[in-house]
Amino acid sequence: EAAVTQSPRNKVAVTGGKVTLSCNQTNNHNNMYWYRQDTGHGLRLIHYSYGAGSTEKGDIPDGYKASRPSQENFSLILELATPSQTSVYFCASGNWGGGATQYFGPGTRLLVL
Amino acid sequence: GQQVKQSSPSLTVQEGGISILNCDYENDMFDYFAWYKKYPDNSPTLLISVRSNVDKREDGRLTVFLNKSGKHFSLHITASQPEDTAVYLCAAGYTGNYKYVFGAGTRLKVIA
Numbered sequence: 607e608a609a610v611t612q613s614p615r616n617k618v619a620v621t622g623g624k625v626t627l628s629c630n631q632t633n634n635h636n637n638m639y640w641y642r643q644d645t646g647h648g649l650r651l652i653h654y655s656y657g658a659g660s661t662e663k664g665d666i667p668d669g670y671k672a673s674r675p676s677q678e679n680f681s682l683i684l685e686l687a688t689p690s691q692t693s694v695y696f697c698a699s700g701n702w703g704g705g706a707t708q709y710f711g712p713g714t715r716l717l718v719l
Numbered sequence: 720g721q722q723v724k725q726s727s728p729s730l731t732v733q734e735g736g737i738s739i740l741n742c743d744y745e746n747d748m749f750d751y752f753a754w755y756k757k758y759p760d761n762s763p764t765l766l767i768s769v770r771s772n773v774d775k776r777e778d779g780r781l782t783v784f785l786n787k788s789g790k791h792f793s794l795h796i797t798a799s800q801p802e803d804t805a806v807y808l809c810a811a812g813y814t815g816n817y818k819y820v821f822g823a824g825t826r827l828k829v830i831a
Contacts, residue, residue, distance in 0.1 A: 637817050639819070641821075646728075646823055647823055648725075648808055648821045648822050648823040648824045649763070649808065649810075649821040650821070651818065651819070651820070651821075654817070654818065656817065662816075664818070665820070696762060696763070702814055702817050706751050706753075706768065706812060706814075707753075707765045707768070708755075708763075708765065708810075708819065710762035710763050710764070711762060712761075712762055713762055
């Protein structure tokens with residue numbers, strides 16, 4: 607079973623503060639993804655990565671940065687958090703070949719006050 | 720715009736009946752289609768998927784139908800059970816950029 611972990615699981619931040627969400631996968635997957643889930647929108651892709659050192663903009667990248675320092679780790683960074691970034695964030699990993707299944711982490715619930 | 724759309728935000732089905740969930744997409748380049756299941760406060764998990772060279776795939780009570788000319792795919796759940804109650808997310812992807820686009824989800828409720 608694929609293993610994707612996220613930290614923290616819950617976070618309260620202040621407007622204008624910096625927030626870093628971390629994701630770790632132990633499956634040696636090349637691709638990693640950050641999504642946010644909001645009512646009425648499903649999962650929306652923020653940033654993704656093809657491997658260590660690569661980051662790509664997803665469909666809603668504004669206000670977010672990403673970092674992939676290694677195969678295992680992928681971080682999402684909110685330099686200046688805003689209340690509109692209050693959401694549940696999911697990290698996922700997968701390899702496109704052999705089924706293209708995405709394995710999701712447990713999610714991080716972020717509240718920006 | 721919405722590249723992947725689930726037109727029904729909710730669906731209620733009688734126990735034992737067939738649940739039919741629908742998804743429409745816009746991008747001709749999509750070549751991978753999947754359905755994920757999500758319980759409240761849990762993460763999505765893959766139910767079933769197909770590549771664009773397949774029109775239909777069955778797995779137990781689940782069947783995915785792909786209509787490429789109509790840019791539409793659906794999930795049929797036969798013998799629906801109360802434990803099927805969840806949010807179902809459709810997703811389409813393109814092997815050219817390894818990106819997925821998800822629909823907004825359909826909340827299925829199976830009642831006894």
